[in-house]
Amino acid sequence: QVTRDRHVGAASDLHLRAAYWYEHQGLLVAAIEQMVLAQDWRSAAELLATQGLSLALQQDWADFQELVDKLPSKIVRTEPELALVVAAQRLASRRDDPVEYLRLAREHERRQAPDRRAPFSLLLAICRITWARQTGDCEEVLAAAQDALTWLRVRDAGSQAFADSQATSAVALSALGVAEFWLGRLEAAEEDLAASHAAAQWCDLTRVGVESLSYLG
Numbered sequence: 249q250v251t252r253d254r255h256v257g258a259a260s261d262l263h264l265r266a267a268y269w270y271e272h273q274g275l276l277v278a279a280i281e282q283m284v285l286a287q288d289w290r291s292a293a294e295l296l297a298t299q300g301l302s303l304a305l306q307q308d309w310a311d312f313q314e315l316v317d318k319l320p321s322k323i324v325r326t327e328p329e330l331a332l333v334v335a336a337q338r339l340a341s342r343r344d345d346p347v348e349y350l351r352l353a354r355e356h357e358r359r360q361a362p363d364r365r366a367p368f369s370l371l372l373a374i375c376r377i378t379w380a381r382q383t384g385d386c387e388e389v390l391a392a393a394q395d396a397l398t399w400l401r402v403r404d405a406g407s408q409a410f411a412d413s414q415a416t417s418a419v420a421l422s423a424l425g426v427a428e429f430w431l432g433r434l435e436a437a438e439e440d441l442a443a444s445h446a447a448a449q450w451c452d453l454t455r456v457g458v459e460s461l462s463y464l465g
Contacts, residue, residue, distance in 0.1 A: 328356035
């Protein structure tokens, strides 16, 4: 038993070393996968707390789907960031109902540590936008998009620079503009859709740019 435990410990250490190397190389999915293999749920949750939005915006769902499927449901329910990223994955794939995980994430939102609240709430707002659009709830789209833009300003006011700011702005402003369009607020919609289209062009987010341009037309 002692020998077996020693081998398990050595393997976990190797997975964590690989995880930190992948993280420093910017290979986030690979880094989190190694943390999962090491069963270091806290490290995986901490990385997802700061990088979950980047993963969601990359939309590399083939690799992401496989990664999320490896997360034990018992652990997901105790780690708010893991619950949130499962919700994001389910929303993107439309394979399973995300409601339970969105509820768990919202219950834990106010309990986040100050240094993790902004990125957590920002990803949660993007998930809320996606779910509200899928269910046709224009008022919730408006509320979630405005929350996303607020948390984006809070997050980017910190000392760390975030490369995904333009992509996040494009997604939130597009959702805001589309909701305003359907609610008959055409002047506000035109302004937000134009801003979304400009941001989407800047960061090469083609799908969002096309949507904004279509509604502008």
